Amino acid sequence: MNISEMITPAIKNIPPSGIRKFFDLVNEMKDAISLSIGEPDFVTPWCVREAGIYSLEKGHTHYSPNSGFIDLRIEISKYLKRKYHVEYDPKNQIIVTVGGSEGIDIALRSLVGPGDEVIIPEPSFVAYKPCTIFTGATPVIINLRVEDQFRLTPELLEKAITPKTKVVILPFPNNPTGAVMPREDMDKIVKVLEDKNIIVISDEIYSELTYEGSHVSIASYPSMKDKTLTINGFSKSYAMTGWRLGYICGHPDLITAMYKVHQYCIMSSPTTAQYAAIEALRNGDKEVQVMVSEYNRRRRVMVDGFRKMGLDCFEPLGAFYVFPCIKSTGLSSEEFCERLLEEEKVAIVPGTAFGQSGEGFMRACYAYSIENINEALKRTENFVKRLKSR
Amino acid sequence: MEEILEILEKDNKISAEQIAVMVGKSVEEVRAVIKKYEDENVILGYNTLINWEKTSKEAVTALIEVKVTPQRGEGFDKVAERIYRYPQVKACYLMSGGFDLTVIIEGNTMKEVALFVAEKLAPLENVLSTSTHFVLKKFKDKGTIFEERMKDDREAIIL
Numbered sequence: 103m104n105i106s107e108m109i110t111p112a113i114k115n116i117p118p119s120g121i122r123k124f125f126d127l128v129n130e131m132k133d134a135i136s137l138s139i140g141e142p143d144f145v146t147p148w149c150v151r152e153a154g155i156y157s158l159e160k161g162h163t164h165y166s167p168n169s170g171f172i173d174l175r176i177e178i179s180k181y182l183k184r185k186y187h188v189e190y191d192p193k194n195q196i197i198v199t200v201g202g203s204e205g206i207d208i209a210l211r212s213l214v215g216p217g218d219e220v221i222i223p224e225p226s227f228v229a230y231k232p233c234t235i236f237t238g239a240t241p242v243i244i245n246l247r248v249e250d251q252f253r254l255t256p257e258l259l260e261k262a263i264t265p266k267t268k269v270v271i272l273p274f275p276n277n278p279t280g281a282v283m284p285r286e287d288m289d290k291i292v293k294v295l296e297d298k299n300i301i302v303i304s305d306e307i308y309s310e311l312t313y314e315g316s317h318v319s320i321a322s323y324p325s326m327k328d329k330t331l332t333i334n335g336f337s338k339s340y341a342m343t344g345w346r347l348g349y350i351c352g353h354p355d356l357i358t359a360m361y362k363v364h365q366y367c368i369m370s371s372p373t374t375a376q377y378a379a380i381e382a383l384r385n386g387d388k389e390v391q392v393m394v395s396e397y398n399r400r401r402r403v404m405v406d407g408f409r410k411m412g413l414d415c416f417e418p419l420g421a422f423y424v425f426p427c428i429k430s431t432g433l434s435s436e437e438f439c440e441r442l443l444e445e446e447k448v449a450i451v452p453g454t455a456f457g458q459s460g461e462g463f464m465r466a467c468y469a470y471s472i473e474n475i476n477e478a479l480k481r482t483e484n485f486v487k488r489l490k491s492r
Numbered sequence: 493m494e495e496i497l498e499i500l501e502k503d504n505k506i507s508a509e510q511i512a513v514m515v516g517k518s519v520e521e522v523r524a525v526i527k528k529y530e531d532e533n534v535i536l537g538y539n540t541l542i543n544w545e546k547t548s549k550e551a552v553t554a555l556i557e558v559k560v561t562p563q564r565g566e567g568f569d570k571v572a573e574r575i576y577r578y579p580q581v582k583a584c585y586l587m588s589g590g591f592d593l594t595v596i597i598e599g600n601t602m603k604e605v606a607l608f609v610a611e612k613l614a615p616l617e618n619v620l621s622t623s624t625h626f627v628l629k630k631f632k633d634k635g636t637i638f639e640e641r642m643k644d645d646r647e648a649i650i651l
Binding site for chain 2: 125129139140141143400402403406470471472474
């Protein structure tokens with residue numbers, strides 16, 4: 103038996119992740135300095151870790167209800183209302199998921215199939231496209247542009263919509279560009295979508311990491327509330343990546359549908375993580391503020407650093423990524439990042455890992471200590487100087 | 493501009509140029525703000541936190557609870573001053589509760605500290621009693637945990 107023939111073409115045809123190839127190179131180089139890992143460098147706040155430990159001491163080691171502990175869903179509901187002015191009923195409008203990623207998966211599986219189109223703005227998180235393909239639906243890519251600060255514009259959106267469009271993914275604040283959707287930009291997107299039979303999957307996992315302004319949730323528009331599935335979680339805001347906990351909220355009918363997928367595939371999210379998350383939502387605001395202020399300082403240092411070395415860099419106002427343009431060096435993203443790694447031992451992810459429109463850019467993450475950032479910037483500057491003097 | 497204080501409190505080696513970028517102000521502005529804080533005694537000094545245990549220097553720290561009689565017209569200030577003027581006294585706080593002053597003393601040996609208490613502190617006029625507690629181990633000081641720094645052990649993951 104030829105084992106590989108047993109694999110379904112749908113999976114076989116999905117190319118390996120662009121970041122994977124790059125990380126294999128990074129792992130070979132032990133003393134490389136990195137700006138490539140997309141998760142907080144902070145450890146989960148102690149009060150949150152302590153709550154998780156306490157729950158274990160008390161013996162809370164069993165399954166939780168399928169959609170998550172009601173106490174957690176109540177806290178999530180309060181949090182979304184207090185932060186983003188969206189109200190969801192904890193009883194039937196929230197499912198606690200294994201990270202935001204599960205939310206993406208169960209939403210797409212509940213909504214689309216062969217013949218349907220899913221609009222995905224790129225550059226963006228690497229999972230949207232494969233998760234769409236898993237369902238048999240067709241991804242329709244919108245190439246976001248630096249001249250729009252990588253925001254989604256109504257023109258680009260209208261052009262992508264066809265009678266087959268069933269879902270639009272709204273990935274803001276954005277990984278990898280750091281782009282956000284301020285209210286005036288969101289207003290225009292709402293105008294396009296409010297009278298259409300299209301569901302928005304709004305992935306707001308980076309919502310807490312919004313600088314110089316506050317995050318706008320598309321579900322806070324009354325005309326969009328029922329047509330939006332809001333995904334969020336604890337990984338980025340509370341530095342809880344390893345706990346694997348997120349949530350998805352929306353219309354009760356959609357939640358009922360997704361609940362079926364969730365209960366048969368996942369059953370329930372990790373119990374310890376849920377106890378910790380309750381504490382995070384109740385008492386974590388101050389700790390989040392400290393982290394956000396620190397990220398904001400590093401953000402400014404990094405943008406300043408890239409601009410000083412002569413690389414164009416639009417002002418990223420969200421997440422923890424800077425997306426400088428390297429076109430002026432004459433190299434492609436992959437060439438630039440591979441040579442930067444070889445010659446200066448700095449790992450930065452090529453923009454193409456997040457879609458073709460990432461060509462000419464790279465993703466530098468500032469979830470690193472300031473010393474690490476300064477050293478990486480210094481080395482990158484040496485490299486850019488050498489390139490430009492040739 | 494209290495953000496500048498927060499940055500310096502965590503790391504006073506950071507340059508004015510770097511702070512300027514971090515807070516989005518000009519270097520001149522940042523320098524002026526720092527100067528102002530120094531002039532107004534908001535910034536009192538730029539200390540270094542040292543774990544003397546890891547050096548060859550012998551060092552002992554003691555916390556002393558002191559009960560005193562406040563003086564008419566002077567309250568606790570005068571007697572506190574007579575205590576905190578000694579260079580061995582690293583910190584001196586007026587307390588609520590069962591005693592009046594917390595005095596933190598550093599010396600080379602326990603004997604040295606004990607002698608200081610017996611010869612200088614306890615005989616002071618207005619000092620009613622002292623109770624000396626030696627520090628056996630410092631776990632955390634000035635917000636910093638005294639253990640090896642954490643290494644960045646994040647794994648390369650696709651996202």
